[in-house]
Amino acid sequence: MRPQTKLSGFALRLAAVFLALLFTTGILLLAGAPPLEAYRQIVVGSLGSIKKITDVLVAWVPLVLATSGLLVTFAAGLWNIGIEGQITLGAIFATGALRLTLASSLPPAAAIAAAILAGILGGAVWALLAGVLKTFGGVNEIFGGLGLNFVAVALNVWLIFGPWGRPGVASMSGTEPFPDFLALPALAGLRLSPWAVLLAAAGFALVFFLLQGTYFGLRLKAVGKNPRAAFLLGIPTVRYTLLAFALCGGLGGAAGAVQVTAVYHRLIPAISSGYGYLGLMVAMLVNYQPMWMPVVAFFFAALNIGSIQLPIVLKLDSSLAGVLQGALVLFVLAVEGVRQRLRRSPAKVAE
Amino acid sequence: MSTEALIIGLAGVLAAAAPIVFATLGETLTERSGVINLSVNGTILLSAMASFGVAVVTGSLLLGFLTGMLVGAGVALVVAGFSISLTQSQVAVGFVLTWVFRGPACLPWPFRSWRTSRSWAHCSFVRTC
Secondary structure (H helix, E strand, O other), X not given: OHHHHHHHHHHHHHHHHHHHHHHHHHHHHHXXXXXXXXXXXXXXXXXXXXXXXXXXXXXHHHHHHHHHHHHHHHHOOOOOOOHHHHHHHHHHHHHHHHHHHHHOOOOHHHHHHHHHHHHHHHHHHHHHHHHHHHHHHOOOHHXXXXXXXXXXXXXXXXXXXXXXXXXXXXXXXXXXXXXHHHOOOOOOOOOOOHHHHHHHHHHHHHHHHHHHHOXXXXXXXXXXXXXXXXXXXXXXXXXXXXXXXXXXXHHHHHXXXXXXXXXXXXXXXXXXXXXXXXXXHHHHHOOOOOOOHHHHHHHHHHHHHHHHHHHHHOOOOOOHHHHHHHHHHHHHHHHHHHHHHHHHHHXXXXX | OOHHHXXXXXXXXXXXXXXXXXXXXXXXXXXXXXXXXXXXXXHXXXXXXXXXXXXXXXXXXXXXXXXXXHHHHHHHHHHHHHHHHOOOOHHHHHHHHHHHHHHHHHOOOHHHHOOOOOOOOOOHHHHOO
């Protein structure tokens, strides 16, 4: 029985992928663009060469870190949409730490480590703010998080144009780049830093272990499924909720710190690059289970990188990747809903 | 500041506030019924694109407005269908719709040259909203 349901589940997912491709193709045809050529550009632009593949991994690292964090909050039944702000705060804290070490005589390795730790702290603090608003203020975490996202962006832009602005003219291109020795070492000739990949792998491993192999994970899931029952069984639900927020914020903050230390080497206005929102979609697509998350995250990162050249080559907008990603999640939800309906109705008849 | 500049400034505030007022009104209505509709941003993008397209093609402002309203209602229907008939999370559906609709709103649509030869709506500025 079990293998059969697994197989039909797989077939349904495949159907969802097919429907999403169909949907996107329809939109492209309506807009008068050649769909096959667009898809070919995305594949070539993301997997066409070693350099492109490492570029995908550059995007994969923050995406995996953010999604790992989101899996924790989802397990606790929380919609941490504030992850974008948490990534931004992580980047801000990391930049602040690097600026401090510039003035001191700390060795570069220690400075970078301090920056990443500061990023984790920054993200956790911002997430705890949303958590406290929820647990003690009765503010839904979606609205609290969205509000804090706006505050984080404003804070970021203020820092870039104000106190941390470039000497002379502050500009949208960000703060003054840090010297090379304050960057996570990258592979020769590429933008990818193996240390960043290691950090993402560690973040994922931590969450995987926490959720699948510890009592902490089990209790967290209990809080997510039924907070009142969990509380009556003796789980301190408020503490667990806050911990889930802090863990998610910490991982999001690490993603922000990586953006600063390994990708941009400075603070830019769009430092979070939408990886938080993208992470929410990845988490939905893997049904909030960690197992296949890194694979799906790689696929999403590849779509993002592959669509970069669409505006240049085909005069299409690169948000096409977003359409495909969104349609994928949408149709997986639809297929799941239909399956639940079908499963329910024969049972009703039997009764 | 001269009175004229003040009036121009205030008029600008009113013009910029109008879409926010409409979005807030709609969201307040849904919130009252206990629904969280995260698709508002996607709704605005898609209906802006559709109503602008219709207004340009037909030359009628009224038809443009009507299209926008119909498209908005259609998006809400999608959210309702997913959450009520298919029992999926309304938050998830609303959130995803914003992504799905950002793309179509940003594509350079072919009907741009029906009436005038100059091209319109290149999306780089729509994206930033």
